[in-house]
Amino acid sequence: MSKQARAIFGDFQTPIELAREVVDLVLVGDASFTAVVEPTCGVGSFLLAIGQRLGTAASCFGFELNPRHVAACQDAIRNAGVAAQIQHQDFYEMDWRSFFAQLPARVLVIGNLPWVTNAALGALGGDNLPAKSNFQGHNGFAAKTGKANFDISEWMLIRLLESLRGRPATLAMLCKTATARKVLRHAWHNDFGVDCSSLHLIDAARHFGVSVDACLLLTHTGVPNGDQRATIYQDLSFAQPLQTMGMASGELVSDVTAYLELQDLDGVEYRRWRSGVKHDAARIMELEPVAGGYRNGLGETWSLEPDFVYPLLKSSDLANGRLAPRRYVLLTQSRVSDDTGAIKTLAPATWDYLHVHGAAFDARGSSIYANRARFAVFGVGPYTFSPWKVAVSALYQELRFQAIGSLDERPVVVDDTCYFFPCESRDEAEFFAHLLNSEVAQRFLRSLIFFDSKRAITIDTLRRIDLLKLAARLGQRVQAAAYLVDAPFEEGAQQLLLFEGHM
Numbered sequence: 001m002s003k004q005a006r007a008i009f010g011d012f013q014t015p016i017e018l019a020r021e022v023v024d025l026v027l028v029g030d031a032s033f034t035a036v037v038e039p040t041c042g043v044g045s046f047l048l049a050i051g052q053r054l055g056t057a058a059s060c061f062g063f064e065l066n067p068r069h070v071a072a073c074q075d076a077i078r079n080a081g082v083a084a085q086i087q088h089q090d091f092y093e094m095d096w097r098s099f100f101a102q103l104p105a106r107v108l109v110i111g112n113l114p115w116v117t118n119a120a121l122g123a124l125g126g127d128n129l130p131a132k133s134n135f136q137g138h139n140g141f142a143a144k145t146g147k148a149n150f151d152i153s154e155w156m157l158i159r160l161l162e163s164l165r166g167r168p169a170t171l172a173m174l175c176k177t178a179t180a181r182k183v184l185r186h187a188w189h190n191d192f193g194v195d196c197s198s199l200h201l202i203d204a205a206r207h208f209g210v211s212v213d214a215c216l217l218l219t220h221t222g223v224p225n226g227d228q229r230a231t232i233y234q235d236l237s238f239a240q241p242l243q244t245m246g247m248a249s250g251e252l253v254s255d256v257t258a259y260l261e262l263q264d265l266d267g268v269e270y271r272r273w274r275s276g277v278k279h280d281a282a283r284i285m286e287l288e289p290v291a292g293g294y295r296n297g298l299g300e301t302w303s304l305e306p307d308f309v310y311p312l313l314k315s316s317d318l319a320n321g322r323l324a325p326r327r328y329v330l331l332t333q334s335r336v337s338d339d340t341g342a343i344k345t346l347a348p349a350t351w352d353y354l355h356v357h358g359a360a361f362d363a364r365g366s367s368i369y370a371n372r373a374r375f376a377v378f379g380v381g382p383y384t385f386s387p388w389k390v391a392v393s394a395l396y397q398e399l400r401f402q403a404i405g406s407l408d409e410r411p412v413v414v415d416d417t418c419y420f421f422p423c424e425s426r427d428e429a430e431f432f433a434h435l436l437n438s439e440v441a442q443r444f445l446r447s448l449i450f451f452d453s454k455r456a457i458t459i460d461t462l463r464r465i466d467l468l469k470l471a472a473r474l475g476q477r478v479q480a481a482a483y484l485v486d487a488p489f490e491e492g493a494q495q496l497l498l499f500e501g502h503m
Helices: 003-009 016-029 045-054 069-078 096-102 118-123 142-145 154-162 177-189 206-207 256-265 315-319 339-345 348-357 358-362 428-438 439-448 466-475 477-486 491-499
Strands: 035-038 059-064 085-088 107-112 169-175 196-202 215-222 229-233 241-248 252-255 285-292 293-295 309-313 326-330 388-391 403-405 418-423
Touching: 003 285, 016 045, 016 169, 016 215, 016 241, 035 045, 035 154, 045 059, 045 069, 045 107, 059 069, 059 206, 069 085, 096 154, 154 169, 154 177, 169 177, 177 196, 177 215, 177 241, 177 252, 241 256, 252 439, 256 439, 256 466, 315 388, 339 348, 339 403, 348 358, 428 466, 428 477, 439 466, 466 477
Parallel strands: 035 059, 035 107, 059 085, 107 169, 196 229
Antiparallel strands: 169 215, 196 215, 229 241, 241 252, 285 293, 285 326, 309 326, 388 403, 388 418
16 A cells, blocks of 8 residues: 555554554453454454454454455454454445444444544545534634544544444544544533543554554443543553543543642633734744844845834744744734735835735635735734733643733734733733742643643633632732733623622
């Protein structure tokens, strides 16, 4: 199979040694299976491993789309003397619920589903995709900005668990760790009746030659009101538990124990967290100050009016404490609705610069720029130009909140790999940064965050920390309340604060 074909099918065949380790772990808890199913069996590693352990005690079934894999699997199990039925079958066209219904009790569903996202599959020209549906429940904006991208295995695992709902069975699947979390969250949120769940970390680089956080997802179905927690283990054993994730206050948290200790900090978003500026044209929009003007990413130097040029900090700057801006960004709007045509009169040199590089803007693929001005940016508003901000990188495990201000009377802005909220003064920004960098705030946030995610720190997570409750726990409620009431940024939160003050 070519490299591109392997990518299209998400085809990472499981080494037989790994398959045997997985099977041994599963059988530690229960060896009484009467049926074993591998939904995408590939060349048959799991069927071989389970057949060698259980013999003829269980009926084994394997399904595979790739006809060459079907032939290889049939040859392998025949040569090993393992009894299994192998069928050429498209996962998406299989009626899994009906199939599972006709099997005897004690079913084991085991294997390794494709490790590829729907977006990557589409980009490669593959059509081996499930029918489109909003199974994750995202709204239109989330879909546009990437939340609707998902691993094919996520869809498949949810389909399997739906088909097993109400039926006692064990599911043991290798997958990305992030996929396992999403699947469990979906199962818990939708009352699939899963219980005794665990994630067992594996070394994907050693076994599959890919750099990704991966695990064995092990769970059991057919358990009404099952436990909505899953213990994470260091390896394919139950010997080294790392922490327990699960549902708490209606959301998935990374460390249930730590969260429950600090859950009183989960409350009102008194200051609305914002994403930084998004432009998708870094070589044109991000500039380095040099003699004679600004140098762009193409190596060109231009003399531009200062009206639309602002000092910029990026994720790496915030995470590493580099708060003296070394680059600038061209902001063509103050609000997303602004007409960029006004630049022609206000800053003609900047207008010429934009037109010379117009093709870079026309090539931006994101749908957020559809039906907007040609040189539009995203993530701008009055908050962008506040004199002070509290900001944090979204890409690093270092939860370092920084107070950032202005440079040469121009507010420092951050890019879309950062989050921030606006402040009116240096004292205010430093006060809230200090609160957020406190040990208690860090423990609370870390109880929510999964640091192996591509963007571990999300705006939804930050919005959960209640600044007033945090300040109260640290003995600084009065000062926090004064800042939160006086600032004009979030009227709804102010009204709640004022109401609390009269209780």
